[in-house]
Amino acid sequence: MTPVPPNAKxxxxxxxxxxxxxxxxxxxLAHGDCVIATARNPERLADLExxxxxxxxxxxxASQEELNAVAAQALSMCGTIDVLVNNAAYLLEGAIEECR
Structure with a gap:
């Protein structure tokens, strides 16, 4: 686990x-907080890293099991999560009549 600066979220x-x-x-990051950034392709996060x-x-x-594993990984990185921003989206395209 990497230490989180004092007073950082x-x-x-x-x-x-x-x-x-x-x-x-x-x-x-500009505010001095610790951030765990996620994406399907982590290579696209290299500049943020x-x-x-x-x-x-x-x-x-992903499956609930896989999501739980990622959550455990995140917790092991910093020990806690103070702020969650659920920004990822999943888009289904097509006519409303085709949605099930």
Whole structure:
């Protein structure tokens, strides 16, 4: 476990490969907080890692067992999670009549 600076919050942010998730990570890091950034493809988080974020692979459509394993990994990195930003999305495209 990497020590978390005193008075820093620990953030777990999903969907950080681009857009809002990436911006939330950058803002939290700029504030001096500890951030665990996740994305389906962690290679897309390399620049965030260079800026101080910890990174994990996370596909929010995975099984509950896999999600639990990632949560355990995140907890082992920093010991706690103070802020959760559930930013990842899953999109189904098609006509509403085709949705089931």
């Amino acid at each position: 620990v953030w777990l942010v999903t969907g950080c490969a681009s857009g809002l998730g990436r911006e939330v990570v950058l803002a939290a 260079k800026k101080g974020a910890r990174t994990l692979a996370l596909d929010v459509t």
